[in-house]
Amino acid sequence: MITLENVSKTYEGVSKIVALRNVSIEVKEGEFLVILGPSGAGKSTLMRCINRLVVPTGGRILLDGREVTSRRRELRAARRDIGMVFQQFNLVKRLSVLMNVLSGRLAYHTFWPSLLYRFDQDDKRIAIECLTRVNMEHKAFQRADTLSGGEQQRVAIARALAQEPKVILADEPVASLDPKIARQVLTYLKQIAGELGITVLCNLHQVEYAREYAERVVGLSQGTVVFDGPSGKLTDDILQQIYYRDPETADDRD
Amino acid sequence: MADPVQAAQEDVLAALIARKKWRFHHIAFMAVGIAFLAWAADGVDLSPKELADGIPKIAKYFALMIPPKWVFADTVWQPAIETVYIAIWGNVLATLIGLPLGVLAARNITRLAPLRFFAKGTLNLLRSISELIWAIFFVAAVGLGPFPGAVALGMNYAGILGRLYAEAMENIDPGPVEAIQATGAGRIQVILFAIFPQVLPQFVTYMLYWFEVGVRSATVLGMVGAGGIGFELVTTIRLFEFRETAVVLLIILAMVTIIDLASSMIRSRIY
Amino acid sequence: MTAIDGAVAAALQLESVRRRRRLVKALGWTSLALAVLWFTANEIGLNPIALAKGRVHMWDFLTRMFPPDLSYIQFLGRATVETVQIAVWGTLLAVVFSIPLSLLAARNTTPLIRIPWFNEHWERLGLHLLVFHTTRMFLNCLRGINELIFALIFVSAVGLGPFAGVLAIALHATGMLAKFCGEEIEGVDRGQVEAMQATGASKMQVILFAVIPQAIPAFISYSIFRFDVSIRSATVLGLVGAGGLGFSLIKTLKLFRYPETATCILVIFLLVWATDWVCSKWRAKII
Known part of the structure; x- marks a missing residue:
């Protein structure tokens, strides 16, 4: 489904920062993969490399056997197949919930109908169905900034689902939520992805959640993969390795 | 019994005095500043004597305006309304021209550096030249009247x-932009769905505020023949018709006040 | 799944109703706006055709200005310096006037007028804020009248020259600056004020130690911005004989020496651009 081959990323700037070093991961269809690592390990960069919000400096990324490139038309098509959920939800606050979900349909249209913020009936049906899946249809006409954090993240999941994606990238989806809401959001994510057969890559920094939800865990530390295996095999030794820079964070199970 | 507040103040004061030790370069700095101001004052004939002479003259001038000659309002109200029309169209034209240029000049929208540079340069040129100079230019082109005034203001x-x-647009939250980009939306769709909704209230605030300012500017366009109440104002002042001038000034003030109130009412409702 | 289908259908229906309502509203507002624009366009004789026809004149005007007569710059040095001097003193006077006026124009620092035995009715009528309202009204008058109008009046009262220009800019800028700072003072953090009051400080002490320190950065920043605006205004004061570059501009224009006019415009552009650059750097350093 997704193949990462020797992906590297170096941020050029005042000082060079190596975010990713030769990362190779193979993700199978329908998998729920958790990428685990302390903050600053390069998890976000890795995700953004997949849909090219960040352009990697080395290696290649294959989606369904086709390389994701920077050519605009191909990139739009690839991004349409990859939904994304963010830590800060990133909803457009002044638009209604429904409009936010509908914006997940943008890649299916040229910009002419978008000029008047118009969508066709099918788009609306899909959007409302997605909202129903996260049980947010009753708030469809409210403005996004009237919702609580957990609700906003559910709407963000609905937006990603509205793309009818093959893959969802969830970048620290629960880092800004309290534990109870966090579990709820992760449950939605896992359950819906399972029902629809969507592959999910989820960044987390809490081991607790990784053990609970992941089928497979990739441990990332300082831009390199240090563990790749089922969540059951996450031993304290391995955690020590993932979080080795400052071992206390390993105890930080929220 | 020492008052704690006073004690604190004394401490602060003592610290301030200790820190503010006068050094040579402070004194030199002050001297240069004062010399500069004195030189500038000399250049603009600003002196106590001039003030003592001038201020009574100005006071006398204003005293001569009383009582205003109210009949004159009959001749002035139409140009006053024309002034508002000029401001309306000036601002409409300003947005029609300014918005595309603004989009081209925004760093996070236009990636092409030469294009951005061109847009910024054009905006600077438009901005630096006062509406009165533009008005002179357009009056020369299309003749006297409010129309060149509106274009100049624009x-x-x-x-x-x-x-x-x-x-x-450069200062918006980049998160939603990233999110809409990640859905595979095109450039223009990102602008429409992630950038415009975020900046819309600010745009409306700017438009309303600059409409208020525009009305005030439009009151002087008449001085160069570009329509509005400015023409009546200049005429009465040139002819030393003090009591008529008073009427014009009062009408300008009334107009500006009403528009300020209306616009602040609208502004408080848009967020 | 029928429950979900039902919910979706219901939401879709609601959406179409809302969209129709929004469409009607949007159409209403758009047609109102278009009607206003149409009417005003007619009133002021706005038509693109006249502008298109005027392009011959504009082109004529422009070609006669080119090439700019750069040798004229040597006569503009004095006027440029004068423009800057007018702006400096105009802004400085405005800053000096604004300090007391902005304190009077803020509800939380203005002196309250109280009459002991009549207080309740008095406050209901808002009369205890008499000083505040009077100051605000005065400032609104200063703000509402363009500096060129002031300049015209002063020129006719004290004669031609930059002195009238300085006063004109000072008055208009005072109105702007003091109102802005009054609002800034009203918006200061209540917590710091309460903390100072809790220490038993007098009203004057509270103003000095809790209110003013909070308002000062905005005041300085806005004063610098005002200087920038004053330079731009000072370039046109000459049109009414109040000194500066505008006087050279109008003089060369009246004498039909267009290449020299072009030089004036060029110098104005450079001056305004340079001031803008300096002021934005300066403000960035202060904030």
Whole structure:
């Protein structure tokens, strides 16, 4: 489904920062993969490399056997197949919930109908169905900034689902939520992805959640993969390795 | 019994005095500053004597305005309304010209550096040249009247608003932009769905505020023959018709006040 | 799944109703706006055709200005310096006037007028804020009248020259600056004020130690911005004989020496651009 081959990323700037070093991961269809690592390990960069919000400096990324490139038309098509959920939800606050979900349909249209913020009936049906899946249809006409954090993240999941994606990238989806809401959001994510057969890559920094939800865990530390295996095999030794820079964070199970 | 507040104040004061030790370069700095101001004052004939002479003259001038000659309002109200029309169209033109240029000048929208540079340069040119100079130019082109006034106001304000629009767009939250990009949306769709909704209230605020300012500017366009109440004002002042001048001034003030109130009412409702 | 289908259908229906309502509203507002624009366009004789026809004149005007007569710059040095001097003193006077006026124009620092035995009715009528309202009204008058109008009046009262220009800019800028700072003072953090009051400080002490320190950065920043605006205004004061570059501009224009006019415009552009650059750097350093 997704193949990462020797992906590297170096941020050029005042000082060079190596975010990713030769990362190779193979993700199978329908998998729920958790990428685990302390903050600053390069998890976000890795995700953004997949849909090219960040352009990697080395290696290649294959989606369904086709390389994701920077050519605009191909990139739009690839991004349409990859939904994304963010830590800060990133909803457009002044638009209604429904409009936010509908914006997940943008890649299916040229910009002419978008000029008047118009969508066709099918788009609306899909959007409302997605909202129903996260049980947010009753708030469809409210403005996004009237919702609580957990609700906003559910709407963000609905937006990603509205793309009818093959893959969802969830970048620290629960880092800004309290534990109870966090579990709820992760449950939605896992359950819906399972029902629809969507592959999910989820960044987390809490081991607790990784053990609970992941089928497979990739441990990332300082831009390199240090563990790749089922969540059951996450031993304290391995955690020590993932979080080795400052071992206390390993105890930080929220 | 020492008052704690006073004690604290004394401490602060003592610390301030200790820190503010006068050094040579402080004194030199002050001297240069004072010399500069004195030189500037000399250049603009600003002196106590001049003030003592001038201020009574100005007071006398205003005293001669009383009582205002109210009948004159009959001749002035129409140009006053014309002034508002000029401001309306000036601002509409300003947004029509300024918004596209602002989009081109915004760093996070236009990637092409030469294009951005060109847009910024154009905005600077439009902004630097006052609406009165533009008005002289357009009056020469299409003749006297409010029409060249509106175009002139539009040109100057396009530069001002365009830059404000560009800055507003540069300062938005980049998160939603990233999110909409990640859905595979195109450039223009990202602008429409992630950037415009975020900056819209700010745009409306700017438009309303610069409409208020525009009305005030439009009151002087008549001085160069570009329509509005300015023509009546200049005429009465040149002819030393003090009591008529008073009427014109009062009408300008009334107009500006009403528009300020209306616009602040609208502004408080948009968020 | 029928429950979900039902919910979706219901939401879709609601959406179409809302969209229709929004469409009607949007159409209403758009047609109102278009009607206003149409009407005003007619009133002021706005038509693109006249502008298109005027392009011959504009082109004529422009070609006669080119090439700019750069040798004229040597006569503009004095006027440029004068423009800057007018702006410096105009702004400085405005800053000096604004300090007391902005304190009077803020509800939380203005002196309250109280009459002991009549207080309740008095406050209901808002009369205890008499000083505040009077100051605000005065400032609104200063703000509402363009500096060129002031310049015209002063020129006719004290004669031609930059002195009238300085006063004109000072008055208009005072109105702007003091109102802005009054609002800034009203918006200061209440917590710091309360903390100072809790220490038993007098009203004057509270103003000095809790209110003013909070308002000062905005005041300085806005004063610098005002200087920038004053330079731009000072370039046109000459049109009414109040000194500066505008006087050279109008003089060369009246004498039909267009290449020299072009030089004036060029110098104005450079001056305004340079001031803008300096002021934005300066403000960035202060904030």
